[in-house]
Amino acid sequence: MARLDIQNLVKRYGDFHAVKDVSLSIADGEFLVLLGPSGCGKTTTLRMVAGFIEPTAGRVLLGGQDVTLLPPWKRNAGMVFQSYALFPHLTVAQNVAFGLEMRKIPRADIGKRVEEVLALVRLAGYGGRLPRQLSGGQQQRVALARALAIRPDVLLLDEPLSNLDAKLRQEVRVEIRELQRQLGLTTVMVTHDQEEALTMADRLVVMSEGEVRQVGSQRDLYERPANRFVAGFVGRSTFLDGTIETPGHFRTGGGLELKCTGGKMGAAVLSLRPERVEIGPVSLPGGPLSGLDNQLQGTVEFVSYLGSLIDIHVRLSPADRLVVQIANREGGFSPEVGQPVHVGWPLSAGQVFTD
Amino acid sequence: MSATAVATGPVVEKRRGEGLTATALLAPATIFVALCLLAPLAFLFRYSLNDFVATKKMMVEAVTIANYVKFFTDPYYTAILGTTVRIAVMVTAACLLLGFPLAYVMARTQSRFKNVLIILTVLPLFVGNAVRSAGWMVIFGNKGFFNSSLQGLGLIEKPLEIMYTEKAVLIGIIAVNLPFMVLTLQSVIESIDRAVEEAAFSLGAPPLTMFRRVLWPLAMPGILAGTILCFILAMNAYATPFLLGGPLFKMMAPLVYNQFTQQANWPFGGAIAFILMTVTLGLTLAANLIFQRKAAR
Numbered sequence: 001m002a003r004l005d006i007q008n009l010v011k012r013y014g015d016f017h018a019v020k021d022v023s024l025s026i027a028d029g030e031f032l033v034l035l036g037p038s039g040c041g042k043t044t045t046l047r048m049v050a051g052f053i054e055p056t057a058g059r060v061l062l063g064g065q066d067v068t069l070l071p072p073w074k075r076n077a078g079m080v081f082q083s084y085a086l087f088p089h090l091t092v093a094q095n096v097a098f099g100l101e102m103r104k105i106p107r108a109d110i111g112k113r114v115e116e117v118l119a120l121v122r123l124a125g126y127g128g129r130l131p132r133q134l135s136g137g138q139q140q141r142v143a144l145a146r147a148l149a150i151r152p153d154v155l156l157l158d159e160p161l162s163n164l165d166a167k168l169r170q171e172v173r174v175e176i177r178e179l180q181r182q183l184g185l186t187t188v189m190v191t192h193d194q195e196e197a198l199t200m201a202d203r204l205v206v207m208s209e210g211e212v213r214q215v216g217s218q219r220d221l222y223e224r225p226a227n228r229f230v231a232g233f234v235g236r237s238t239f240l241d242g243t244i245e246t247p248g249h250f251r252t253g254g255g256l257e258l259k260c261t262g263g264k265m266g267a268a269v270l271s272l273r274p275e276r277v278e279i280g281p282v283s284l285p286g287g288p289l290s291g292l293d294n295q296l297q298g299t300v301e302f303v304s305y306l307g308s309l310i311d312i313h314v315r316l317s318p319a320d321r322l323v324v325q326i327a328n329r330e331g332g333f334s335p336e337v338g339q340p341v342h343v344g345w346p347l348s349a350g351q352v353f354t355d
Numbered sequence: 356m357s358a359t360a361v362a363t364g365p366v367v368e369k370r371r372g373e374g375l376t377a378t379a380l381l382a383p384a385t386i387f388v389a390l391c392l393l394a395p396l397a398f399l400f401r402y403s404l405n406d407f408v409a410t411k412k413m414m415v416e417a418v419t420i421a422n423y424v425k426f427f428t429d430p431y432y433t434a435i436l437g438t439t440v441r442i443a444v445m446v447t448a449a450c451l452l453l454g455f456p457l458a459y460v461m462a463r464t465q466s467r468f469k470n471v472l473i474i475l476t477v478l479p480l481f482v483g484n485a486v487r488s489a490g491w492m493v494i495f496g497n498k499g500f501f502n503s504s505l506q507g508l509g510l511i512e513k514p515l516e517i518m519y520t521e522k523a524v525l526i527g528i529i530a531v532n533l534p535f536m537v538l539t540l541q542s543v544i545e546s547i548d549r550a551v552e553e554a555a556f557s558l559g560a561p562p563l564t565m566f567r568r569v570l571w572p573l574a575m576p577g578i579l580a581g582t583i584l585c586f587i588l589a590m591n592a593y594a595t596p597f598l599l600g601g602p603l604f605k606m607m608a609p610l611v612y613n614q615f616t617q618q619a620n621w622p623f624g625g626a627i628a629f630i631l632m633t634v635t636l637g638l639t640l641a642a643n644l645i646f647q648r649k650a651a652r
Contacts, residue, residue: 050557052553052557078557088573156557
């Protein structure tokens with residue numbers, strides 16, 4: 001295992017910038033997740049690390065060694081593909097042995113290591129099967145075993161779980177994460193699934209339009225999103241468009257006067273997490289809404305009942321609508337469409353973006 | 356009629372209807388093949404066992420293997436069979452060698468001109484064998500376009516002997532067969548997940564090793580189908596060897612034709628036809644077995 005450094009990586013296809021100046025450092029043993037919508041450049045970045053795509057500019061350093069110009073077969077990077085890309089004509093054991101044979105490891109040692117790695121992914125005894133005789137989850141584990149067998153300097157995962165059904169996906173997430181910790185694997189995973197990203201990563205990189213929008217821990221991204229894109233992409237936010245008239249005072253497009261923290265003067269957007277907003281039938285002294293910095297009246301416009309949670313869409317003004325999420329508790333507030341309500345939130349719950 | 360019979364009736368009827376439909380769908384093609392392929396072959400085989408009186412140019416009913424013996428004991432004929440097999444093998448090898456890279460590029464290209472490429476590949480087949488061969492006669496003749504150009508440029512003194520040689524026949528059949536090989540290979544390569552190649556690369560296989568260990572074995576069904584198609588076509592090539600090979604160059608298909616039309620020797624012609632067919636089938640099966648055993652390793 002080794003550290004991985006990506007320095008000012010750029011990929012252009014004609015006029016199209018697939019990746020614009022991406023720099024990242026992944027520490028030895030760290031699990032980094034590249035998260036973003038499709039077409040954001042995350043896969044292109046990963047494929048440049050793997051060596052399948054030649055960067056237009058920038059460098060890739062693996063364990064301090066510049067590998068930018070090395071072809072994929074000369075980099076020691078283990079890759080797990082979205083389609084698994086198992087060799088269909090080879091048995092499970094032959095698949096796992098492939099990389100070891102390329103490294104000219106003696107036959108006897110290969111057999112031993114193949115068994116070790118298959119045991120690691122709980123596929124001991126499956127060595128003689130062909131990939132098509134395995135379930136999707138098992139194939140996924142073979143792909144992982146094949147990448148691990150070569151003892152890679154870095155493990156690259158390209159949407160490795162997207163072909164599994166939802167239930168299996170949750171199990172495999174934990175499995176891969178535990179294996180990664182146990183072996184101390186430097187890992188880069190690409191995904192568009194934020195739940196997957198949040199579960200598995202040590203650190204996340206949110207990308208869009210070929211650029212890194214924010215790098216940080218789960219908490220960093222959720223509590224302190226750097227910009228509107230991250231606030232909307234990681235978790236959910238309600239955005240109220242408006243302007244900051246004087247520092248600390250936000251006026252929405254619908255004319256509501258709100259208190260906010262900081263922000264430059266001018267056009268801005270106020271972002272609120274649905275579960276950080278309090279809601280009640282009326283604002284009573286000593287009630288849940290008392291003492292909140294912002295208190296507003298509104299009308300329930302739409303309710304979606306999600307089981308453990310309830311989403312309530314509240315109309316605050318003709319131009320402003322807010323989503324509030326509450327826990328579905330025994331005897332809790334049960335809103336009805338058309339009902340007048342009060343909503344409120346503390347200063348700290350709102351975040352202003354001026355970008 | 357009881358109520359039960361009424362209730363079960365439609366189910367039975369539907370099944371019978373399906374059977375009838377299947378028969379109706381299969382029958383025309385089956386009858387066509389039986390009448391137009393199997394029957395003539397059966398007659399031809401029977402003829403090949405007949406006697407031929409050379410002086411009267413007449414077929415006499417008999418049951419003899421004399422025609423087959425004649426073919427295999429006369430070096431003139433066995434040499435023609437040898438040439439045919441040799442040419443077919445060379446053509447097939449050349450088509451595979453030339454066709455694989457082309458098929459690979461066509462299968463993997465992301466270009467929007469991919470369809471144009473495919474049409475360009477098939478385009479040669481729009482021109483009949485006879486027409487194409489006639490065109491080559493114009494180009495490759497001793498005073499043809501090719502030689503006069505080279506001579507005019509002072510690159511050669513004497514015209515290159517291409518027409519009426521084995522070279523001409525080889526070039527000719529390769530050009531005819533190449534599209535079949537390319538299209539067969541292309542469809543198979545297209546079905547191979549590109550990520551599989553990348554997986555091999557990422558595991559440390561350089562391109563040639565990747566080709567040998569991954570692409571080639573996975574493309575094997577296409578390689579088999581393409582080579583078989585190409586080999587059979589080359590073994591039975593008629594117009595190209597006839598027109599480009601000239602009077603001295605002999606292959607099996609023109610020989611069969613010659614026996615039937617020039618010599619009127621139907622029994623011997625029939626025998627040659629059957630020998631050609633059997634050799635083609637035998638070699639194809641043998642190659643198939645060898646390839647499959649290799650692939651199974």
